Amino acid sequence: MELSAIGTGFNYALTCPAQSYFPLIPSASAPTTTTRRKNSQRTSAVTATPLLKEPRNESQPPPPSGQRRHSKSYLARQAAILEVQQSSDLDSALQRLEGTLKVQDLNVILRNFGKQSRWNDLSQLFDWMQQNDKISVASFSSCIKFMGKSLNPMRALEIYSNIPDEAIKSNVFICNSVLSCLVRSGKFDISTKLFHKMKQNGLTPDVITYSMLLAGCIKVKHGYSKALDLVQELKYNGLQMDSVMYGTLLAVCASNNQCEEAESYFNQMKDEGHSPNIFHYSSLLNAYSAVGNYRKAEELVQDMKSLGLVPNKVIRTTLLKVYVRGGLFEKSRELLLELEALGYAEDEMPYCLLMDGLAKAGNINEARSIFDEMKEKGVKSDGYSHSIMISAYCRGGFFEEAKQLAKDFEAQYDKYDLVMLNTLLCAYCRADDMESVMQTMMKMDELRISPSYTTFHILIKYFCKQKLYLLAYRTMEDMHRKGHQPQEELCSSLIFYLGKTKAHPEAFSVYTMLKYGKRTMCKALHEKILHILLSGQLLKDAYVVVKDNTELISQAAIKKFANAFMKLGNINMINDVMKVIHGSGYKIDQELFQMAISRYIENPEKKDLLLQLLKWMPGQGYAVDSSTRNLILKNSHLFGCQLIAEILSRQQMMSKALKSH
DNA sequence: ATAGGGTTAG
Numbered sequence: 001m002e003l004s005a006i007g008t009g010f011n012y013a014l015t016c017p018a019q020s021y022f023p024l025i026p027s028a029s030a031p032t033t034t035t036r037r038k039n040s041q042r043t044s045a046v047t048a049t050p051l052l053k054e055p056r057n058e059s060q061p062p063p064p065s066g067q068r069r070h071s072k073s074y075l076a077r078q079a080a081i082l083e084v085q086q087s088s089d090l091d092s093a094l095q096r097l098e099g100t101l102k103v104q105d106l107n108v109i110l111r112n113f114g115k116q117s118r119w120n121d122l123s124q125l126f127d128w129m130q131q132n133d134k135i136s137v138a139s140f141s142s143c144i145k146f147m148g149k150s151l152n153p154m155r156a157l158e159i160y161s162n163i164p165d166e167a168i169k170s171n172v173f174i175c176n177s178v179l180s181c182l183v184r185s186g187k188f189d190i191s192t193k194l195f196h197k198m199k200q201n202g203l204t205p206d207v208i209t210y211s212m213l214l215a216g217c218i219k220v221k222h223g224y225s226k227a228l229d230l231v232q233e234l235k236y237n238g239l240q241m242d243s244v245m246y247g248t249l250l251a252v253c254a255s256n257n258q259c260e261e262a263e264s265y266f267n268q269m270k271d272e273g274h275s276p277n278i279f280h281y282s283s284l285l286n287a288y289s290a291v292g293n294y295r296k297a298e299e300l301v302q303d304m305k306s307l308g309l310v311p312n313k314v315i316r317t318t319l320l321k322v323y324v325r326g327g328l329f330e331k332s333r334e335l336l337l338e339l340e341a342l343g344y345a346e347d348e349m350p351y352c353l354l355m356d357g358l359a360k361a362g363n364i365n366e367a368r369s370i371f372d373e374m375k376e377k378g379v380k381s382d383g384y385s386h387s388i389m390i391s392a393y394c395r396g397g398f399f400e401e402a403k404q405l406a407k408d409f410e411a412q413y414d415k416y417d418l419v420m421l422n423t424l425l426c427a428y429c430r431a432d433d434m435e436s437v438m439q440t441m442m443k444m445d446e447l448r449i450s451p452s453y454t455t456f457h458i459l460i461k462y463f464c465k466q467k468l469y470l471l472a473y474r475t476m477e478d479m480h481r482k483g484h485q486p487q488e489e490l491c492s493s494l495i496f497y498l499g500k501t502k503a504h505p506e507a508f509s510v511y512t513m514l515k516y517g518k519r520t521m522c523k524a525l526h527e528k529i530l531h532i533l534l535s536g537q538l539l540k541d542a543y544v545v546v547k548d549n550t551e552l553i554s555q556a557a558i559k560k561f562a563n564a565f566m567k568l569g570n571i572n573m574i575n576d577v578m579k580v581i582h583g584s585g586y587k588i589d590q591e592l593f594q595m596a597i598s599r600y601i602e603n604p605e606k607k608d609l610l611l612q613l614l615k616w617m618p619g620q621g622y623a624v625d626s627s628t629r630n631l632i633l634k635n636s637h638l639f640g641c642q643l644i645a646e647i648l649s650r651q652q653m654m655s656k657a658l659k660s661h
Numbered sequence: 662a663t664a665g666g667g668t669t670a671g
């Protein structure tokens with residue numbers, strides 16, 4: 001322990017030549033690798049210092065800096081810093097050295113813990129500093145920054161919100177650290193909200209604040225317009241864009257396909273006197289790659305070279321992407337050779353770019369030959385190239401080839417992730433290899449990888465194709481349970497098949513999943529499900545469908561529904577159904593009334609409902625015809641003769657009045 | 662005495 005402490009102290013002296021004047025430190029010029037024996041040999045030589053550029057000996061005056069006077073306490077503090085850092089019991093070390101260590105020393109330790117990713121120690125030290133009131137703004141700032149690095153934004157927010165002093169809470173360094181921590185942890189929305197709150201509480205943002213938030217726009221939806229807002233606000237506050245901000249802004253443009261904007265910022269940046277570095281070029285080139293603008297890309301690379309910047313692996317790979325997107329496969333191949341020669345093609349990525357481009361352009365055989373060449377050369381691969389080719393074969397309809405490569409992959413690699421599993425699944429489904437499909441699903445289960453939207457989609461489609469409609473339905477149920485909203489087209493066809501195979505309740509269940517999802521659905525689907533429900537005699541469900549979609553269902557379908565319902569539907573709902581279909585603009589005919597009334601006559605205990613219906617009719621312009629009236633009169637003893645006679649006469653008066661008009 | 666950015670890639 002002691003020895004190592006001395007050793008490190010010695011190294012520290014190396015970084016601070018001024019310390020070499022102190023006899024405690026043997027040699028400032030001794031290299032780290034020098035052995036202890038050589039060290040001791042040299043000590044005397046250094047004391048004489050005849051070869052040093054600025055020889056000093058005892059007769060010379062001491063250096064003007066204050067370091068000499070404070071040397072003892074300074075050294076004690078350095079030693080204490082080391083002791084704390086190397087201590088196995090942090091709290092006791094802190095207790096022991098409390099008198100020696102100043103706040104800035106503790107901050108040094110804090111930062112060192114951060115640099116070494118010693119998160120627990122960092123947290124413990126910070127707590128101690130807070131409890132012992134040995135803390136400064138810098139401590140907060142550093143600590144919060146490292147909370148971002150350790151991806152612990154909640155702890156950072158907690159620390160920040162526990163700061164009692166409003167002035168410290170609005171300190172720009174602390175605010176910047178908090179925001180940086182949030183942005184780094186992918187919490188852009190929270191950081192934006194907090195930023196506004198901070199401004200309200202008195203924060204004056206600086207370039208770094210804006211730069212940080214701008215960086216958050218790269219991986220975010222509508223990042224470009226958010227970035228523009230930030231830039232505008234920055235300018236409004238009298239701040240100026242610097243080279244860092246331009247770099248970030250270019251990356252935002254590139255990731256949002258704002259090619260022309262990227263170009264114009266690049267030029268603007270140069271006009272303002274900032275010289276672009278390789279990253280600025282890289283981002284702009286990336287923007288060109290999205291649109292395949294190879295002319296501009298080539299120009300840019302020339303421009304870059306003329307400034308003395310050497311295109312690196314990323315630049316060249318991005319240029320390859322430009323050529324691929326632009327459909328310049330000859331040039332792509334040439335560039336790939338160049339990458340190989342430079343040792344930039346040691347992994348499969350550039351090959352995959354070209355293969356994918358070729359396959360998507362319909363040139364699947366050429367893609368395959370690159371794949372084979374690559375395998376022959378023994379290029380490092382983690383299976384991505386297989387995935388590219390399998391997808392390409394599936395897209396092109398070469399299902400056997402896809403399956404072959406899928407099997408090939410499984411024999412060679414044991415690295416499965418969700419995307420790969422989905423790719424394999426797709427290949428096995430298309431090649432109609434049920435056994436492998438099931439094996440893949442078991443694999444997924446085994447690896448505790450939960451199926452994605454795509455997984456379910458592939459499976460459901462496959463099961464439909466296999467006419468395993470109930471299995472497809474169960475899968476869709478599962479998908480829905482996991483919170484995925486199935487695609488309408490898939491639902492629609494499954495509904496159709498389920499209906500055809502007389503799985504009416506299942507068909508309705510699929511319809512319900514779709515209906516309560518967020519997406520809009522095809523208008524014709526309501527009528528389709530209505531027919532299915534009617535053929536399954538699910539009249540209550542049919543009633544709900546009609547009620548909820550009256551204006552989307554044809555008169556013919558309403559008629560079919562109404563007839564079915566009057567014949568066999570729940571007698572208690574007959575009047576409701578009448579009202580609903582009338583409300584939809586459907587003109588109820590005599591046949592329907594007669595059916596309803598016959599049901600009531602068969603069930604005399606429902607006489608109240610019959611009376612209600614008869615009373616309702618004249619208000620809507622309906623009256624029973626003579627044959628129905630006779631039917632009612634014949635059974636009027638069941639319902640109360642007097643009442644029936646009254647109601648019928650009112651109906652008659654109404655219908656006469658209508659006729660005379 | 663502390664805070665910032667960017668590149669290829671399912």
